[in-house]
Amino acid sequence: MADYETETDESLLVHVQRGDQRAFAVLVTRHVKKFHAAAYRMCSDAQESEDIVQEAFLKLWSKPQMWDPSRGAKFSTWFYRIVTNLSIDKMRRKKAIPVGDVIDVFSDTRESQETELYEKEKQGALEGAIQSLPERQKTALNLCFYEGLSNREAADIMGVSVKALESLLVRAKGALKDELSRRGMLTEPARRQSYA
Amino acid sequence: MREDVLFDAILRERHVPEMPTNLAYRIIEAAKPRGAEKGFTWTAFQRVMSEIFVIPQPAFAMAVVLMIGVYSGMQYTSEQSMEMTMARANLSSFVVADLSVDYGEFQ
Numbered sequence: 001m002a003d004y005e006t007e008t009d010e011s012l013l014v015h016v017q018r019g020d021q022r023a024f025a026v027l028v029t030r031h032v033k034k035f036h037a038a039a040y041r042m043c044s045d046a047q048e049s050e051d052i053v054q055e056a057f058l059k060l061w062s063k064p065q066m067w068d069p070s071r072g073a074k075f076s077t078w079f080y081r082i083v084t085n086l087s088i089d090k091m092r093r094k095k096a097i098p099v100g101d102v103i104d105v106f107s108d109t110r111e112s113q114e115t116e117l118y119e120k121e122k123q124g125a126l127e128g129a130i131q132s133l134p135e136r137q138k139t140a141l142n143l144c145f146y147e148g149l150s151n152r153e154a155a156d157i158m159g160v161s162v163k164a165l166e167s168l169l170v171r172a173k174g175a176l177k178d179e180l181s182r183r184g185m186l187t188e189p190a191r192r193q194s195y196a
Numbered sequence: 197m198r199e200d201v202l203f204d205a206i207l208r209e210r211h212v213p214e215m216p217t218n219l220a221y222r223i224i225e226a227a228k229p230r231g232a233e234k235g236f237t238w239t240a241f242q243r244v245m246s247e248i249f250v251i252p253q254p255a256f257a258m259a260v261v262l263m264i265g266v267y268s269g270m271q272y273t274s275e276q277s278m279e280m281t282m283a284r285a286n287l288s289s290f291v292v293a294d295l296s297v298d299y300g301e302f303q
Contacts, residue, residue, distance in 0.1 A: 017240070025224045032223065036215040046213050054223050061227040065237075123211045130210070145207060177203050185206060186199050 009075035017064040028057055031076065034147075035083050041142045042087035043094075044131050052090060056082045080147065081157045084139060091135070122185065129179040137172035140165055 004012060004026040015023030032053060039049035039056075059082065060066070067078060130138060136158065143154035144165075155165040180186050245260075 018244075021224075021228065024227060028223050029220045032220045033215050036219065037212045040212050041210070050216065050219055053219070054226065057223045058227055122206070123209070126206060126210055146210070173203075176207070177199075180203065180206060181199075186202050 010069060013064065013067050013075055014069065016061065017067075024057075024061055027060075027075075031079070032057070034076075035079065038080060038083050038142065038147055039087050041130075041146050042084065042139070043091050044127055045094075048090055048094075049087075052083060052086045056086055074153075077149070077153050077157065080143065080149065080153075084143070084157060088135060088139070125183055125185065126180070129176055129183075132179070133172055133175055136160075137168050137175065140168035141172040141176075144169055 004015070004023055007015075007023075007026075009027060009030070012023045012027045016027065035056065036049055036053045039052040040046065043049055043052065056079065060079070067073075067075070130141065133141065139158055140154060143149045143157060144151060147154075149157070151162050151165055151169075155162045158165065160168075177186070
């Protein structure tokens, strides 16, 4: 019996295509954390991101022929596309979270120390600002900045040219910078005072 | 410049909540009752056949050779037996015809 732990993702997928549950289990264990984080960054909802990653893996298990080895795509790049598309579908069905809401939740429920509160609020503001970006800008930012994919890979996943992706990235970062700057988060001494 | 550095630092501080420890297990368990689609495709068939012989799997190889042998054997036997049956039928009809002729002459 082959040692699946040392096999590549692509080789495991060939086993999965033959209905090998063990190969599927190794693939899930190996990647679930990464794709859970990716789904969370897209939808900013812990429960939703669990559902998305579960649905994506079950889709792979029930229709493993979706992955075509002859195309030469890396499993992780191909699977990012599935997770990203599922996340976008879910987000479209769900009402967008307004920027201020996340901050309110934290400030209403947490009454801990000042530093902790500041960190929570900062996270809330950042998350809110990212979630308020247009869908394609947010996807480009997540794939390139947070998932560490190359521009070419991210462009393939999004079905756009590299140039278009770069433009999306520039606009995303510009919008975020403006938003964070407006909140006084880009001037170190002022940051703490504004939340204190 | 300092603002750019600070901006990148803030972006990198983005928090992702810990994944539930049993999520992988839940996914694997949820996959169990479904069963992967194993639709027949020629590429899959060819891949399996080539692996049987390229990566030695004596039991499978022997079973395939046996199946081919039995099948071709059955083909040969059935053709031969059909010819023999037809020859016997011709012969017996000839004998029966001859007897009837003899019987008629005696009357």
